[in-house]
Amino acid sequence: MIKIQNLHKTHGSGDASVKALKDINLTIEKGEMVSIMGPSGCGKTTLLQVLSGIDRMDSGEVWMDETPIHRLNDKQLSDFRLHHMGFIFQAYHLIPVLSALENAMLPILARGEPLKSAQAKAASALRQVGLEAKMDRLPAEMSGGQNQRVAIARAIAGAPRVIWADEPTGALDSESSEQIVGLLGMLNQTMNTTIVMVTHDANVAKASSRTIMMSNGRIVKSYEILGGTRS
Numbered sequence: 001m002i003k004i005q006n007l008h009k010t011h012g013s014g015d016a017s018v019k020a021l022k023d024i025n026l027t028i029e030k031g032e033m034v035s036i037m038g039p040s041g042c043g044k045t046t047l048l049q050v051l052s053g054i055d056r057m058d059s060g061e062v063w064m065d066e067t068p069i070h071r072l073n074d075k076q077l078s079d080f081r082l083h084h085m086g087f088i089f090q091a092y093h094l095i096p097v098l099s100a101l102e103n104a105m106l107p108i109l110a111r112g113e114p115l116k117s118a119q120a121k122a123a124s125a126l127r128q129v130g131l132e133a134k135m136d137r138l139p140a141e142m143s144g145g146q147n148q149r150v151a152i153a154r155a156i157a158g159a160p161r162v163i164w165a166d167e168p169t170g171a172l173d174s175e176s177s178e179q180i181v182g183l184l185g186m187l188n189q190t191m192n193t194t195i196v197m198v199t200h201d202a203n204v205a206k207a208s209s210r211t212i213m214m215s216n217g218r219i220v221k222s223y224e225i226l227g228g229t230r231s
């Protein structure tokens with residue numbers, strides 16, 4: 001479970017400062033698939049970055065199960081991210097000179113696991129996303145949808161508690177977008193991994209079990225989605 005209490009975040013300082021998050025309170029249960037929506041600049045990416053510990057909050061509390069994310073130092077945060085979180089970004093963030101398999105292995109190697117174990121976990125994740133035949137391909141040799149599937153394999157290879165996805169379909173055409181959303185929904189159900197996803201696209205949000213609407217740094221609405229993956 002992720003529990004967020006009285007969370008505030010300001011970017012910059014002085015006259016140029018922007019209050020990006022204002023008193024966010026939210027609980028996300030284990031195994032939920034949650035979409036965060038709202039107009040440009042309302043604070044969606046900032047929320048994802050603060051929850052995942054990529055960025056620091058001004059004040060408030062973020063608990064992941066029994067772990068107080070707000071109290072961890074930089075080293076503890078980076079260890080926690082490596083062991084318990086997976087990340088998917090709009091621009092894939094794959095390393096161009098590495099194959100699909102090598103890209104998917106990276107977070108596991110970064111944890112200090114042996115090469116063989118990293119290879120086995122990455123290969124299994126690539127099979128789960130349907131890329132068993134493309135493990136040796138470089139990012140430039142695959143489509144956008146395939147690259148995003150590699151990124152998803154990289155995110156799930158280490159069996160994280162939560163996957164943070166920032167506009168995972170933002171760079172894809174509608175068909176690839178549908179496939180990626182279907183894949184995330186399937187992984188959410190079969191692995192019971194919590195997924196928190198920022199999206200502009202109401203069709204993408206439909207696949208989740210709950211949508212949270214933000215406006216001007218605040219959560220203004222939260223609603224369950226009938227027909228979503230877990231309803």
Ligand SMILES: Nc1ncnc2c1ncn2[C@@H]1O[C@H](COP(=O)(O)OP(=O)(O)OP(=O)(O)O)[C@@H](O)[C@H]1O
Nearest residue numbers: 011012018020038039040041042043044045046047
């Ligand atoms: N590093 C930064 N320095 C200063 N201001 C920032 C920074 N990052 C974000 N902001 C500001 O904080 C507010 C929230 O930004 P954020 O990127 O979280 O919004 P968003 O809802 O994800 O927007 P979009 O949908 O356009 O990606 C915006 O006003 C933005 O300009």
